[in-house]
Every structure is written in structure tokens, then in C-alpha cells.
Amino acid sequence: MLNFPPLYSTARCDAIARLVENNYPIEAPVSCQMLERGLNDVYRITGQNAERYIFRLSQHRARGPADVRSETAFLTHLARSGVPVAAPIETRDGRFFVETDAPEGPRPGVLFQALDGREPDAADLDDARAHGKTLAMLHNAAESFSAEEARYRLELDYLLWQPLARIGQSGLVEDPDVFKEFERLAEETSNAIKAFGELTWTYCHGDCHGFNARIDAAGEAVFFDFDDSGPGYLAYDLSVFLWANVSFGRSSTRRWSAFIEAYRAIRPIKADDFEAALHFVIVRHFWLMGEYASRADEWGRNTVRWVAREAEFLKAWQASQLSGRLL
Missing domain, CATH: 3.30.200.20 (Phosphorylase Kinase; domain 1)
Structure with a gap:
């Protein structure tokens, strides 16, 4: 032993x-x-x-x-x-x-x-369009796939509330006022998403942030890394690409526009799903923070201590994009 x-x-x-x-x-x-x-x-x-x-x-x-x-x-x-x-x-x-x-x-x-092709270029709008096209094709194909045996469902408890609980359990957020701010942001985001009513449900890639792909010789984005996939909100699957372009100091909304343009050329997006995607940016960030917080004992607290500082990004996104609507 x-x-x-x-x-x-x-x-x-x-x-x-x-x-x-x-x-x-x-x-x-x-x-x-x-x-x-x-x-x-x-x-x-x-x-x-x-x-x-x-x-x-x-x-x-x-x-x-x-x-x-x-x-x-x-x-x-x-x-x-x-x-x-x-x-x-x-x-x-x-x-x-x-x-x-x-x-x-x-x-x-x-x-x-193994995939041939090159890594996506964060500055290339055509690469963003390629991602939008492939994700739309994926969602079209998902309509004929049965998800009955899926172990995890990408809903609010899984994406938001369980990660928030892991953040709390990790002890990374030592200031109780900061954790209360996390709780407030989670509650308001959850209520805003529920207010949309019936959002589109699909089978999601779950991690389409723009780099889980190779760009092949034809310019198509060939997707990999499906271990976060599962049945869930279409708005969440869209939001991951937006989140990747606005979090951690980034501000590339042109890539988001190119991504959505290409997606819509293949598959329409309901107005509520598009609006909800803005709220799901906050959900995605909570999901990532929860993933890292749950690894504090494995990776070391110094590696994951950034989690405690993320309330500022979440508050800024809520104020500028959901109240002021800069997008």
C-alpha cells in the first residue's frame, strides 16, 4: 500500500x-x-x-x-x-x-x-469564420444525435453553481466580501438567463474557444478536444468563443463578429440565444475558475490564486456589455 x-x-x-x-x-x-x-x-x-x-x-x-x-x-x-x-x-x-x-x-x-494543418491564428478573421462554420455544422448534425446516455448536462448547476461551490471550498478567496460579490454575480447572471425562458438546447462542443482545432489546406477548422462536450445550452457553446476573445485582458470583438457571421451563413441563431450568449460569458468564466480552484491541492495554490482576482473582470463585463451594451 x-x-x-x-x-x-x-x-x-x-x-x-x-x-x-x-x-x-x-x-x-x-x-x-x-x-x-x-x-x-x-x-x-x-x-x-x-x-x-x-x-x-x-x-x-x-x-x-x-x-x-x-x-x-x-x-x-x-x-x-x-x-x-x-x-x-x-x-x-x-x-x-x-x-x-x-x-x-x-x-x-x-x-x-492526428490532424494535419496549422494552428489557428488569433489575429486571422478567416480562422474565426472557419470556427463559426464548423460549429454551425456541428449543431446541425447534433439534431440527429441521441444524448440520452450522456453523463453530464451543460446547464446552470453544472456550469455555474458547482464551480462557485468549488471556489468557496478551495479557500482561495480569503476576503468574504469578494466571495459575496461572486455570489451576487452568479445569482444575477442565473436570473437573467432564466428570464429568457426556452433557450435552444443542443449537443455542445463545450470548449470552442478558437484553438481546439487545426486549419486544414481548404481553410476549414477541424475540431478536436471534445472532453467537455455534452447536451447543453446552444448559447453557452456560442459564448465560449466570445469569452476567449474578451477575457484576461483581450478585447477582440471583431473575431466574434466574424465567427457569428459565418455561423449564421450555415445556421440561424434565435434572438434570445444570441442575447443569452452575452450572459453566458460570465458563466464560462465561473466554470473555468471552478476547474482551476478544484486543482489547488494538485497544482499548488500559487498556480491558481488568480481566481480570487476575477471579480473585477466579471463586474466590468456585466456593467459594460450587459448594461451599457458596447457589443
């Missing part, structure tokens, strides 16, 4: 290579390199004939186990529907994920075809 059970272990590259060789129809030997570690561990896999793959080993999160079953089912549906995505690779026994035994508990892994 371990004297100090780990919160998070890191698998060796040679172990991941053996895992892939043992489970996938890829000619051995394969080589493996770690690309990044954090919310998930991501590895580059290269087969004997130089074919390239990406293996993602999911981490435990405060929300619970990764919903790889629904994620891979959705990705397979999208690929068959002609939506440009990084589809999962089947194992030899016809599954789309494997289970590993890590010291901290089971961790599922998924193998994806």
Missing part, C-alpha cells in the same frame, strides 16, 4: 506505447512522446509506417469521471455526418476507449487520428 496515495500520476511514454500496441490495430513497434500534461495527458503516437495518432489519457476532475462513451459516440456521429473533426480510432475489439489502472484509480484513454 502506498504511504502517500497520489492525486495525479504521470504514465511513462513506453507504457503508453505498449498500451496502444496491445489494444489498437497499429503495426508495432510504435513510438510515443508526451505533448502536454494537465487537465488531461496527451501523447503523440507514431506507428511503424510513420502514421501519426494522438492518445489522450483523461484525468480525474471534480465533476467526476470523463464521459468518454458519449464523447466518442458523438464524435463518430459527427464524422459520419461530414463535420470536420478528429474522430476516435477503434480498438481491436470494437471499442473507442480503453481503461487504464493508474495509482489514483482508473483513467480512460482514447486514440485519435
Whole structure:
């Protein structure tokens, strides 16, 4: 028995290579390199004939186990529907994920075809348009996908109230007045969203912030990183792109306009969904703060202490965009 059970272990590259060789129809030997570690561990896999793959080993999160079953089912549906995505690779026994035994508990892994193309350019309006087009195609295809088995629903309890609770539990916000401000902002945002009534529900990418894609030779945005996907508000899925262009000191509303223009060329947006997306920027920021706050013991408090300072951004967004309507 371990004297100090780990919160998070890191698998060796040679172990991941053996895992892939043992489970996938890829000619051995394969080589493996770690690309990044954090919310998930991501590895580059290269087969004997130089074919390239990406293996993602999911981490435990405060929300619970990764919903790889629904994620891979959705990705397979999208690929068959002609939506440009990084589809999962089947194992030899016809599954789309494997289970590993890590010291901290089971961790599922998924193998994806590696994508060609370049990383999106934050200053390129055509790249923003490409994202809007692919997200619209995704939402069109989602209309024929059954989400009955999805583990998580991207609704206000999951996106707003649970993250707020994690912020409180982390102890990162030491000033009680600041936490009261977080509570006020969450309450007012929740009430504003509920006031819209029946907002459009769809299956969301969940993390379409403009960089979970590759731009291929045809200029299309090919999406990956669906581990935050699930059934939820369409307005939230739109808002993530806006949030990524206005948070943490950024102010690129031209990219948002280009994104929406391209989305609307494929799929209309109801007025209430568009208006609600502005409120969901606050929800998205709470979601991210909750994710980081829940990792305080794992990553260290110095890494996540920025969470306590974010009330100013949220108040400024509420005042300028929701009251003054600068957009």
C-alpha cells in the first residue's frame, strides 16, 4: 500500500506505447512522446509506417469521471455526418476507449487520428469564420444525435453553481466580501438567463474557444478536444468563443463578429440565444475558475490564486456589455 496515495500520476511514454500496441490495430513497434500534461495527458503516437495518432489519457476532475462513451459516440456521429473533426480510432475489439489502472484509480484513454494543418491564428478573421462554420455544422448534425446516455448536462448547476461551490471550498478567496460579490454575480447572471425562458438546447462542443482545432489546406477548422462536450445550452457553446476573445485582458470583438457571421451563413441563431450568449460569458468564466480552484491541492495554490482576482473582470463585463451594451 502506498504511504502517500497520489492525486495525479504521470504514465511513462513506453507504457503508453505498449498500451496502444496491445489494444489498437497499429503495426508495432510504435513510438510515443508526451505533448502536454494537465487537465488531461496527451501523447503523440507514431506507428511503424510513420502514421501519426494522438492518445489522450483523461484525468480525474471534480465533476467526476470523463464521459468518454458519449464523447466518442458523438464524435463518430459527427464524422459520419461530414463535420470536420478528429474522430476516435477503434480498438481491436470494437471499442473507442480503453481503461487504464493508474495509482489514483482508473483513467480512460482514447486514440485519435492526428490532424494535419496549422494552428489557428488569433489575429486571422478567416480562422474565426472557419470556427463559426464548423460549429454551425456541428449543431446541425447534433439534431440527429441521441444524448440520452450522456453523463453530464451543460446547464446552470453544472456550469455555474458547482464551480462557485468549488471556489468557496478551495479557500482561495480569503476576503468574504469578494466571495459575496461572486455570489451576487452568479445569482444575477442565473436570473437573467432564466428570464429568457426556452433557450435552444443542443449537443455542445463545450470548449470552442478558437484553438481546439487545426486549419486544414481548404481553410476549414477541424475540431478536436471534445472532453467537455455534452447536451447543453446552444448559447453557452456560442459564448465560449466570445469569452476567449474578451477575457484576461483581450478585447477582440471583431473575431466574434466574424465567427457569428459565418455561423449564421450555415445556421440561424434565435434572438434570445444570441442575447443569452452575452450572459453566458460570465458563466464560462465561473466554470473555468471552478476547474482551476478544484486543482489547488494538485497544482499548488500559487498556480491558481488568480481566481480570487476575477471579480473585477466579471463586474466590468456585466456593467459594460450587459448594461451599457458596447457589443
